[in-house]
Amino acid sequence: MEKMEHTILEDQNGDRIDKVISTLDEEWSRTQVQQWIKDGHVLVNGQKIKTNYKCSLNDQIEIIIPEPEELDVVPEDLNLDIYFEDSDVLVVNKPKGMVVHPAPGHITGTLVNGLMAHCKDLSGINGVLRPGIVHRIDKDTSGLLMVAKNDMAHESLVNQLVEKTVTRKYKAIVHGVIPHEFGTIDAPLGRDPKDRQSMTVVDNGKHAVTHFNVIERFKDFTFIECQLETGRTHQIRVHMKYIGYPLAGDPKYGPKKTFDIGGQALHAGILGFDHPRTKEYLQFEAPLPAEFESLLDQLRNNR
Structure with missing residues:
Protein backbone atom coordinates (compact mmCIF):
# COMPACT_ATOMS: atom_id res chain seq x y z
CA MET A 1 0.00 0.00 0.00
CA GLU A 2 1.16 3.51 -0.82
CA LYS A 3 1.29 6.24 1.84
CA MET A 4 0.98 10.01 1.55
CA GLU A 5 1.66 12.54 4.28
CA HIS A 6 0.39 16.11 4.41
CA THR A 7 0.65 18.96 6.92
CA ILE A 8 -2.40 21.21 7.20
CA LEU A 9 -1.64 24.68 5.84
CA GLU A 10 -3.02 28.01 7.02
CA ASP A 11 -5.62 28.24 4.25
CA GLN A 12 -6.88 24.72 5.15
CA ASN A 13 -7.36 25.50 8.87
CA GLY A 14 -10.99 24.75 9.78
CA ASP A 15 -11.75 22.81 6.57
CA ARG A 16 -13.27 19.35 6.70
CA ILE A 17 -10.72 16.56 6.40
CA ASP A 18 -12.51 14.88 3.46
CA LYS A 19 -12.50 18.16 1.50
CA VAL A 20 -8.79 18.75 2.14
CA ILE A 21 -7.72 15.25 1.11
CA SER A 22 -9.84 15.26 -2.07
CA THR A 23 -7.90 18.34 -3.26
CA LEU A 24 -4.52 16.60 -2.95
CA ASP A 25 -5.03 14.49 -6.08
CA GLU A 26 -7.48 15.31 -8.88
CA GLU A 27 -8.38 11.63 -9.30
CA TRP A 28 -9.57 11.28 -5.68
CA SER A 29 -13.30 11.94 -5.32
CA ARG A 30 -14.70 13.17 -2.02
CA THR A 31 -16.91 10.06 -1.79
CA GLN A 32 -13.86 7.83 -2.21
CA VAL A 33 -11.95 9.77 0.49
CA GLN A 34 -14.90 9.48 2.89
CA GLN A 35 -14.83 5.69 2.44
CA TRP A 36 -11.08 5.64 3.18
CA ILE A 37 -11.73 7.60 6.41
CA LYS A 38 -14.49 5.15 7.45
CA ASP A 39 -12.18 2.22 6.70
CA GLY A 40 -9.44 3.71 8.92
CA HIS A 41 -7.06 4.56 6.07
CA VAL A 42 -6.70 8.19 7.23
CA LEU A 43 -4.93 9.18 10.44
CA VAL A 44 -4.67 12.69 11.92
CA ASN A 45 -1.79 13.07 14.39
CA GLY A 46 -1.72 9.26 14.55
CA GLN A 47 -5.44 8.91 15.40
CA LYS A 48 -8.44 7.70 13.39
CA ILE A 49 -11.05 10.41 12.81
CA LYS A 50 -14.55 10.89 11.36
CA THR A 51 -15.34 12.33 7.93
CA ASN A 52 -16.57 15.62 9.43
CA TYR A 53 -13.31 16.26 11.36
CA LYS A 54 -12.30 19.94 11.12
CA CYS A 55 -8.59 20.39 10.44
CA SER A 56 -6.29 22.51 12.60
CA LEU A 57 -3.11 24.28 11.49
CA ASN A 58 -0.11 21.90 11.36
CA ASP A 59 -2.20 18.74 11.79
CA GLN A 60 -0.18 15.79 10.48
CA ILE A 61 -2.29 13.81 8.00
CA GLU A 62 -1.32 10.28 7.00
CA ILE A 63 -3.22 8.68 4.11
CA ILE A 64 -2.81 4.96 3.51
CA ILE A 65 -3.88 4.58 -0.11
CA PRO A 66 -5.50 1.17 -0.66
CA GLU A 67 -4.53 -0.89 -3.69
CA LYS A 164 4.81 18.89 -31.76
CA THR A 165 3.94 17.77 -35.28
CA VAL A 166 0.28 17.00 -34.54
CA THR A 167 -2.17 19.72 -35.64
CA ARG A 168 -4.70 20.51 -32.89
CA LYS A 169 -6.98 23.48 -33.45
CA TYR A 170 -9.82 24.45 -31.13
CA LYS A 171 -12.70 26.92 -31.43
CA ALA A 172 -13.59 28.84 -28.26
CA ILE A 173 -15.77 31.70 -27.05
CA VAL A 174 -14.12 33.90 -24.41
CA HIS A 175 -15.28 36.71 -22.14
CA GLY A 176 -14.12 40.18 -23.21
CA VAL A 177 -13.29 41.73 -26.56
CA ILE A 178 -9.74 40.89 -27.68
CA PRO A 179 -8.41 43.99 -29.48
CA HIS A 180 -5.59 42.36 -31.49
CA GLU A 181 -6.01 39.82 -34.29
CA PHE A 182 -3.71 37.09 -32.99
CA GLY A 183 -1.32 36.27 -30.18
CA THR A 184 0.84 33.62 -28.50
CA ILE A 185 0.71 32.71 -24.81
CA ASP A 186 3.96 31.17 -23.57
CA ALA A 187 3.49 30.54 -19.83
CA PRO A 188 4.40 27.42 -17.81
CA LEU A 189 1.57 25.46 -16.19
CA GLY A 190 1.40 23.45 -12.99
CA ARG A 191 -0.96 22.55 -10.15
CA ASP A 192 -2.43 25.48 -8.24
CA PRO A 193 -0.89 25.29 -4.73
CA LYS A 194 -4.15 26.71 -3.30
CA ASP A 195 -6.39 24.27 -5.21
CA ARG A 196 -4.83 20.94 -6.21
CA GLN A 197 -7.65 20.17 -8.65
CA SER A 198 -6.93 23.29 -10.71
CA MET A 199 -4.02 24.29 -12.92
CA THR A 200 -2.40 27.72 -13.00
CA VAL A 201 0.62 29.58 -14.38
CA VAL A 202 3.58 28.83 -12.08
CA ASP A 203 7.29 29.63 -12.45
CA ASN A 204 8.38 26.00 -12.08
CA GLY A 205 5.55 24.58 -14.23
CA LYS A 206 5.73 22.62 -17.48
CA HIS A 207 6.43 24.48 -20.73
CA ALA A 208 3.11 25.42 -22.38
CA VAL A 209 2.42 27.42 -25.56
CA THR A 210 -0.96 28.37 -27.06
CA HIS A 211 -1.43 30.38 -30.28
CA PHE A 212 -4.75 32.10 -30.98
CA ASN A 213 -6.45 34.26 -33.59
CA VAL A 214 -9.72 36.19 -33.53
CA ILE A 215 -12.56 34.94 -35.75
CA GLU A 216 -15.38 37.27 -34.67
CA ARG A 217 -16.02 39.93 -32.01
CA PHE A 218 -19.25 40.54 -30.11
CA LYS A 219 -20.42 43.06 -27.52
CA ASP A 220 -18.69 41.43 -24.52
CA PHE A 221 -17.25 38.24 -26.02
CA THR A 222 -14.81 37.06 -28.70
CA PHE A 223 -14.95 33.94 -30.90
CA ILE A 224 -11.40 32.61 -31.38
CA GLU A 225 -9.39 29.71 -32.77
CA CYS A 226 -6.56 28.30 -30.66
CA GLN A 227 -3.72 26.09 -31.83
CA LEU A 228 -1.88 23.98 -29.27
CA GLU A 229 1.89 23.72 -29.47
CA THR A 230 1.94 21.72 -26.22
CA GLY A 231 -0.91 19.77 -24.63
CA ARG A 232 -1.01 20.43 -20.89
CA THR A 233 -4.04 19.76 -18.68
CA HIS A 234 -6.64 22.55 -19.09
CA GLN A 235 -4.07 24.49 -21.17
CA ILE A 236 -6.38 26.70 -23.28
CA ARG A 237 -8.72 27.33 -20.33
CA VAL A 238 -5.88 28.43 -18.02
CA HIS A 239 -3.94 30.39 -20.64
CA MET A 240 -6.97 32.42 -21.76
CA LYS A 241 -7.86 33.18 -18.13
CA TYR A 242 -4.22 34.22 -17.54
CA ILE A 243 -4.38 36.94 -20.22
CA GLY A 244 -7.78 38.14 -18.98
CA TYR A 245 -10.14 36.41 -21.45
CA PRO A 246 -11.55 33.30 -19.68
CA LEU A 247 -13.73 30.85 -21.59
CA ALA A 248 -17.49 31.36 -21.61
CA GLY A 249 -19.31 28.74 -19.57
CA ASP A 250 -16.16 27.53 -17.77
CA PRO A 251 -17.21 26.63 -14.19
CA LYS A 252 -13.63 26.25 -12.94
CA TYR A 253 -11.70 29.10 -14.57
CA GLY A 254 -14.42 31.48 -15.75
CA PRO A 255 -16.21 34.27 -13.87
CA LYS A 256 -19.20 33.41 -11.67
CA LYS A 257 -21.58 35.17 -14.08
CA THR A 258 -21.11 33.23 -17.30
CA PHE A 259 -23.27 31.20 -19.69
CA ASP A 260 -24.75 28.04 -18.22
CA ILE A 261 -24.04 25.74 -21.16
CA GLY A 262 -22.88 22.72 -19.18
CA GLY A 263 -19.20 23.61 -19.29
CA GLN A 264 -16.72 25.65 -21.30
CA ALA A 265 -17.39 26.75 -24.91
CA LEU A 266 -14.44 24.81 -26.34
CA HIS A 267 -14.39 22.46 -29.33
CA ALA A 268 -11.43 20.46 -30.69
CA GLY A 269 -12.44 20.97 -34.32
CA ILE A 270 -9.29 20.15 -36.34
CA LEU A 271 -6.92 17.22 -35.83
CA GLY A 272 -4.04 16.32 -38.16
CA PHE A 273 -1.22 13.76 -37.89
CA ASP A 274 1.01 11.44 -39.94
CA HIS A 275 -0.44 7.96 -40.28
CA PRO A 276 1.80 5.63 -38.18
CA ARG A 277 2.17 3.05 -40.96
CA THR A 278 1.81 4.88 -44.29
CA LYS A 279 3.31 8.21 -43.06
CA GLU A 280 0.59 10.01 -45.06
CA TYR A 281 -0.60 13.25 -43.41
CA LEU A 282 -4.27 12.98 -42.42
CA GLN A 283 -6.41 15.90 -41.26
CA PHE A 284 -10.00 15.88 -40.02
CA GLU A 285 -12.48 18.61 -39.14
CA ALA A 286 -15.57 18.28 -36.95
CA PRO A 287 -18.26 20.99 -37.11
CA LEU A 288 -19.27 22.97 -34.05
CA PRO A 289 -21.85 21.23 -31.84
CA ALA A 290 -25.42 22.59 -31.93
CA GLU A 291 -25.22 24.26 -28.49
CA PHE A 292 -22.01 26.06 -29.51
CA GLU A 293 -23.66 27.34 -32.72
CA SER A 294 -26.75 28.51 -30.79
CA LEU A 295 -24.54 30.45 -28.36
CA LEU A 296 -22.87 32.18 -31.33
CA ASP A 297 -26.31 33.05 -32.76
CA GLN A 298 -27.33 34.46 -29.39
CA LEU A 299 -24.21 36.65 -29.27
CA ARG A 300 -24.74 37.86 -32.85
CA ASN A 301 -28.33 38.84 -32.03
CA ASN A 302 -27.20 40.80 -28.95
CA ARG A 303 -24.77 43.06 -30.81
Whole structure:
Protein backbone atom coordinates (compact mmCIF):
# COMPACT_ATOMS: atom_id res chain seq x y z
CA MET A 1 0.00 0.00 0.00
CA GLU A 2 1.16 3.51 -0.82
CA LYS A 3 1.29 6.24 1.84
CA MET A 4 0.98 10.01 1.55
CA GLU A 5 1.66 12.54 4.28
CA HIS A 6 0.39 16.11 4.41
CA THR A 7 0.65 18.96 6.92
CA ILE A 8 -2.40 21.21 7.20
CA LEU A 9 -1.64 24.68 5.84
CA GLU A 10 -3.02 28.01 7.02
CA ASP A 11 -5.62 28.24 4.25
CA GLN A 12 -6.88 24.72 5.15
CA ASN A 13 -7.36 25.50 8.87
CA GLY A 14 -10.99 24.75 9.78
CA ASP A 15 -11.75 22.81 6.57
CA ARG A 16 -13.27 19.35 6.70
CA ILE A 17 -10.72 16.56 6.40
CA ASP A 18 -12.51 14.88 3.46
CA LYS A 19 -12.50 18.16 1.50
CA VAL A 20 -8.79 18.75 2.14
CA ILE A 21 -7.72 15.25 1.11
CA SER A 22 -9.84 15.26 -2.07
CA THR A 23 -7.90 18.34 -3.26
CA LEU A 24 -4.52 16.60 -2.95
CA ASP A 25 -5.03 14.49 -6.08
CA GLU A 26 -7.48 15.31 -8.88
CA GLU A 27 -8.38 11.63 -9.30
CA TRP A 28 -9.57 11.28 -5.68
CA SER A 29 -13.30 11.94 -5.32
CA ARG A 30 -14.70 13.17 -2.02
CA THR A 31 -16.91 10.06 -1.79
CA GLN A 32 -13.86 7.83 -2.21
CA VAL A 33 -11.95 9.77 0.49
CA GLN A 34 -14.90 9.48 2.89
CA GLN A 35 -14.83 5.69 2.44
CA TRP A 36 -11.08 5.64 3.18
CA ILE A 37 -11.73 7.60 6.41
CA LYS A 38 -14.49 5.15 7.45
CA ASP A 39 -12.18 2.22 6.70
CA GLY A 40 -9.44 3.71 8.92
CA HIS A 41 -7.06 4.56 6.07
CA VAL A 42 -6.70 8.19 7.23
CA LEU A 43 -4.93 9.18 10.44
CA VAL A 44 -4.67 12.69 11.92
CA ASN A 45 -1.79 13.07 14.39
CA GLY A 46 -1.72 9.26 14.55
CA GLN A 47 -5.44 8.91 15.40
CA LYS A 48 -8.44 7.70 13.39
CA ILE A 49 -11.05 10.41 12.81
CA LYS A 50 -14.55 10.89 11.36
CA THR A 51 -15.34 12.33 7.93
CA ASN A 52 -16.57 15.62 9.43
CA TYR A 53 -13.31 16.26 11.36
CA LYS A 54 -12.30 19.94 11.12
CA CYS A 55 -8.59 20.39 10.44
CA SER A 56 -6.29 22.51 12.60
CA LEU A 57 -3.11 24.28 11.49
CA ASN A 58 -0.11 21.90 11.36
CA ASP A 59 -2.20 18.74 11.79
CA GLN A 60 -0.18 15.79 10.48
CA ILE A 61 -2.29 13.81 8.00
CA GLU A 62 -1.32 10.28 7.00
CA ILE A 63 -3.22 8.68 4.11
CA ILE A 64 -2.81 4.96 3.51
CA ILE A 65 -3.88 4.58 -0.11
CA PRO A 66 -5.50 1.17 -0.66
CA GLU A 67 -4.53 -0.89 -3.69
CA PRO A 68 -6.89 0.12 -6.52
CA GLU A 69 -9.56 -2.39 -7.39
CA GLU A 70 -9.16 -3.55 -10.97
CA LEU A 71 -12.12 -2.02 -12.75
CA ASP A 72 -13.84 -4.27 -15.25
CA VAL A 73 -14.35 -2.03 -18.27
CA VAL A 74 -17.73 -2.98 -19.66
CA PRO A 75 -18.19 -2.53 -23.43
CA GLU A 76 -21.17 -0.24 -24.13
CA ASP A 77 -22.76 0.64 -27.43
CA LEU A 78 -22.57 4.44 -27.27
CA ASN A 79 -23.11 5.12 -30.98
CA LEU A 80 -19.70 6.80 -31.32
CA ASP A 81 -19.15 9.39 -34.05
CA ILE A 82 -16.23 7.77 -35.92
CA TYR A 83 -14.46 9.99 -38.48
CA PHE A 84 -11.76 7.55 -39.61
CA GLU A 85 -10.77 3.98 -38.89
CA ASP A 86 -8.33 1.41 -40.22
CA SER A 87 -6.31 -1.39 -38.62
CA ASP A 88 -3.95 1.08 -36.86
CA VAL A 89 -5.82 4.27 -35.97
CA LEU A 90 -9.29 5.50 -35.15
CA VAL A 91 -10.44 9.15 -35.02
CA VAL A 92 -13.57 9.87 -32.99
CA ASN A 93 -15.59 13.03 -32.36
CA LYS A 94 -16.22 13.04 -28.58
CA PRO A 95 -19.43 14.75 -27.46
CA LYS A 96 -19.49 17.34 -24.68
CA GLY A 97 -20.15 15.73 -21.29
CA MET A 98 -18.42 12.42 -22.03
CA VAL A 99 -15.43 11.37 -19.90
CA VAL A 100 -12.54 9.87 -21.92
CA HIS A 101 -11.62 6.91 -19.71
CA PRO A 102 -12.98 5.13 -16.60
CA ALA A 103 -11.97 6.33 -13.13
CA PRO A 104 -13.56 6.00 -9.68
CA GLY A 105 -16.96 7.65 -10.02
CA HIS A 106 -17.00 7.24 -13.81
CA ILE A 107 -16.89 3.55 -14.70
CA THR A 108 -19.58 3.56 -17.39
CA GLY A 109 -20.54 5.84 -20.25
CA THR A 110 -16.94 6.82 -21.01
CA LEU A 111 -15.33 6.96 -24.44
CA VAL A 112 -13.31 3.84 -23.55
CA ASN A 113 -16.52 1.91 -22.76
CA GLY A 114 -17.78 2.87 -26.22
CA LEU A 115 -14.49 2.01 -27.92
CA MET A 116 -14.46 -1.44 -26.27
CA ALA A 117 -17.85 -2.19 -27.83
CA HIS A 118 -16.88 -0.72 -31.20
CA CYS A 119 -13.59 -2.58 -31.68
CA LYS A 120 -11.70 -5.23 -29.75
CA ASP A 121 -8.19 -4.27 -30.90
CA LEU A 122 -6.80 -1.31 -28.96
CA SER A 123 -3.21 -0.68 -27.86
CA GLY A 124 -2.38 -1.83 -24.33
CA ILE A 125 0.38 0.68 -23.57
CA ASN A 126 -1.75 2.71 -21.14
CA GLY A 127 -3.21 -0.32 -19.35
CA VAL A 128 -6.69 -1.75 -19.07
CA LEU A 129 -8.45 1.49 -18.10
CA ARG A 130 -7.06 3.60 -20.96
CA PRO A 131 -6.71 1.23 -23.93
CA GLY A 132 -5.69 3.07 -27.08
CA ILE A 133 -5.88 6.49 -25.42
CA VAL A 134 -3.02 8.65 -26.73
CA HIS A 135 -4.28 12.09 -25.61
CA ARG A 136 -7.34 13.43 -23.81
CA ILE A 137 -9.73 16.33 -23.93
CA ASP A 138 -11.71 17.49 -20.92
CA LYS A 139 -15.14 16.01 -20.15
CA ASP A 140 -16.99 19.18 -21.16
CA THR A 141 -14.85 19.87 -24.25
CA SER A 142 -16.15 18.34 -27.48
CA GLY A 143 -14.15 17.30 -30.51
CA LEU A 144 -11.66 15.03 -32.21
CA LEU A 145 -9.37 12.47 -30.59
CA MET A 146 -6.98 9.97 -32.15
CA VAL A 147 -7.01 6.43 -30.76
CA ALA A 148 -4.28 3.82 -31.29
CA LYS A 149 -5.37 0.28 -32.19
CA ASN A 150 -1.95 -1.31 -31.60
CA ASP A 151 1.27 -0.51 -29.76
CA MET A 152 3.17 0.51 -32.92
CA ALA A 153 0.54 3.13 -33.71
CA HIS A 154 0.47 4.27 -30.07
CA GLU A 155 4.22 4.90 -29.95
CA SER A 156 4.16 6.74 -33.27
CA LEU A 157 1.29 9.05 -32.25
CA VAL A 158 2.85 9.78 -28.84
CA ASN A 159 6.17 10.63 -30.53
CA GLN A 160 4.35 13.02 -32.88
CA LEU A 161 2.77 14.74 -29.87
CA VAL A 162 6.18 15.04 -28.19
CA GLU A 163 7.74 16.41 -31.40
CA LYS A 164 4.81 18.89 -31.76
CA THR A 165 3.94 17.77 -35.28
CA VAL A 166 0.28 17.00 -34.54
CA THR A 167 -2.17 19.72 -35.64
CA ARG A 168 -4.70 20.51 -32.89
CA LYS A 169 -6.98 23.48 -33.45
CA TYR A 170 -9.82 24.45 -31.13
CA LYS A 171 -12.70 26.92 -31.43
CA ALA A 172 -13.59 28.84 -28.26
CA ILE A 173 -15.77 31.70 -27.05
CA VAL A 174 -14.12 33.90 -24.41
CA HIS A 175 -15.28 36.71 -22.14
CA GLY A 176 -14.12 40.18 -23.21
CA VAL A 177 -13.29 41.73 -26.56
CA ILE A 178 -9.74 40.89 -27.68
CA PRO A 179 -8.41 43.99 -29.48
CA HIS A 180 -5.59 42.36 -31.49
CA GLU A 181 -6.01 39.82 -34.29
CA PHE A 182 -3.71 37.09 -32.99
CA GLY A 183 -1.32 36.27 -30.18
CA THR A 184 0.84 33.62 -28.50
CA ILE A 185 0.71 32.71 -24.81
CA ASP A 186 3.96 31.17 -23.57
CA ALA A 187 3.49 30.54 -19.83
CA PRO A 188 4.40 27.42 -17.81
CA LEU A 189 1.57 25.46 -16.19
CA GLY A 190 1.40 23.45 -12.99
CA ARG A 191 -0.96 22.55 -10.15
CA ASP A 192 -2.43 25.48 -8.24
CA PRO A 193 -0.89 25.29 -4.73
CA LYS A 194 -4.15 26.71 -3.30
CA ASP A 195 -6.39 24.27 -5.21
CA ARG A 196 -4.83 20.94 -6.21
CA GLN A 197 -7.65 20.17 -8.65
CA SER A 198 -6.93 23.29 -10.71
CA MET A 199 -4.02 24.29 -12.92
CA THR A 200 -2.40 27.72 -13.00
CA VAL A 201 0.62 29.58 -14.38
CA VAL A 202 3.58 28.83 -12.08
CA ASP A 203 7.29 29.63 -12.45
CA ASN A 204 8.38 26.00 -12.08
CA GLY A 205 5.55 24.58 -14.23
CA LYS A 206 5.73 22.62 -17.48
CA HIS A 207 6.43 24.48 -20.73
CA ALA A 208 3.11 25.42 -22.38
CA VAL A 209 2.42 27.42 -25.56
CA THR A 210 -0.96 28.37 -27.06
CA HIS A 211 -1.43 30.38 -30.28
CA PHE A 212 -4.75 32.10 -30.98
CA ASN A 213 -6.45 34.26 -33.59
CA VAL A 214 -9.72 36.19 -33.53
CA ILE A 215 -12.56 34.94 -35.75
CA GLU A 216 -15.38 37.27 -34.67
CA ARG A 217 -16.02 39.93 -32.01
CA PHE A 218 -19.25 40.54 -30.11
CA LYS A 219 -20.42 43.06 -27.52
CA ASP A 220 -18.69 41.43 -24.52
CA PHE A 221 -17.25 38.24 -26.02
CA THR A 222 -14.81 37.06 -28.70
CA PHE A 223 -14.95 33.94 -30.90
CA ILE A 224 -11.40 32.61 -31.38
CA GLU A 225 -9.39 29.71 -32.77
CA CYS A 226 -6.56 28.30 -30.66
CA GLN A 227 -3.72 26.09 -31.83
CA LEU A 228 -1.88 23.98 -29.27
CA GLU A 229 1.89 23.72 -29.47
CA THR A 230 1.94 21.72 -26.22
CA GLY A 231 -0.91 19.77 -24.63
CA ARG A 232 -1.01 20.43 -20.89
CA THR A 233 -4.04 19.76 -18.68
CA HIS A 234 -6.64 22.55 -19.09
CA GLN A 235 -4.07 24.49 -21.17
CA ILE A 236 -6.38 26.70 -23.28
CA ARG A 237 -8.72 27.33 -20.33
CA VAL A 238 -5.88 28.43 -18.02
CA HIS A 239 -3.94 30.39 -20.64
CA MET A 240 -6.97 32.42 -21.76
CA LYS A 241 -7.86 33.18 -18.13
CA TYR A 242 -4.22 34.22 -17.54
CA ILE A 243 -4.38 36.94 -20.22
CA GLY A 244 -7.78 38.14 -18.98
CA TYR A 245 -10.14 36.41 -21.45
CA PRO A 246 -11.55 33.30 -19.68
CA LEU A 247 -13.73 30.85 -21.59
CA ALA A 248 -17.49 31.36 -21.61
CA GLY A 249 -19.31 28.74 -19.57
CA ASP A 250 -16.16 27.53 -17.77
CA PRO A 251 -17.21 26.63 -14.19
CA LYS A 252 -13.63 26.25 -12.94
CA TYR A 253 -11.70 29.10 -14.57
CA GLY A 254 -14.42 31.48 -15.75
CA PRO A 255 -16.21 34.27 -13.87
CA LYS A 256 -19.20 33.41 -11.67
CA LYS A 257 -21.58 35.17 -14.08
CA THR A 258 -21.11 33.23 -17.30
CA PHE A 259 -23.27 31.20 -19.69
CA ASP A 260 -24.75 28.04 -18.22
CA ILE A 261 -24.04 25.74 -21.16
CA GLY A 262 -22.88 22.72 -19.18
CA GLY A 263 -19.20 23.61 -19.29
CA GLN A 264 -16.72 25.65 -21.30
CA ALA A 265 -17.39 26.75 -24.91
CA LEU A 266 -14.44 24.81 -26.34
CA HIS A 267 -14.39 22.46 -29.33
CA ALA A 268 -11.43 20.46 -30.69
CA GLY A 269 -12.44 20.97 -34.32
CA ILE A 270 -9.29 20.15 -36.34
CA LEU A 271 -6.92 17.22 -35.83
CA GLY A 272 -4.04 16.32 -38.16
CA PHE A 273 -1.22 13.76 -37.89
CA ASP A 274 1.01 11.44 -39.94
CA HIS A 275 -0.44 7.96 -40.28
CA PRO A 276 1.80 5.63 -38.18
CA ARG A 277 2.17 3.05 -40.96
CA THR A 278 1.81 4.88 -44.29
CA LYS A 279 3.31 8.21 -43.06
CA GLU A 280 0.59 10.01 -45.06
CA TYR A 281 -0.60 13.25 -43.41
CA LEU A 282 -4.27 12.98 -42.42
CA GLN A 283 -6.41 15.90 -41.26
CA PHE A 284 -10.00 15.88 -40.02
CA GLU A 285 -12.48 18.61 -39.14
CA ALA A 286 -15.57 18.28 -36.95
CA PRO A 287 -18.26 20.99 -37.11
CA LEU A 288 -19.27 22.97 -34.05
CA PRO A 289 -21.85 21.23 -31.84
CA ALA A 290 -25.42 22.59 -31.93
CA GLU A 291 -25.22 24.26 -28.49
CA PHE A 292 -22.01 26.06 -29.51
CA GLU A 293 -23.66 27.34 -32.72
CA SER A 294 -26.75 28.51 -30.79
CA LEU A 295 -24.54 30.45 -28.36
CA LEU A 296 -22.87 32.18 -31.33
CA ASP A 297 -26.31 33.05 -32.76
CA GLN A 298 -27.33 34.46 -29.39
CA LEU A 299 -24.21 36.65 -29.27
CA ARG A 300 -24.74 37.86 -32.85
CA ASN A 301 -28.33 38.84 -32.03
CA ASN A 302 -27.20 40.80 -28.95
CA ARG A 303 -24.77 43.06 -30.81
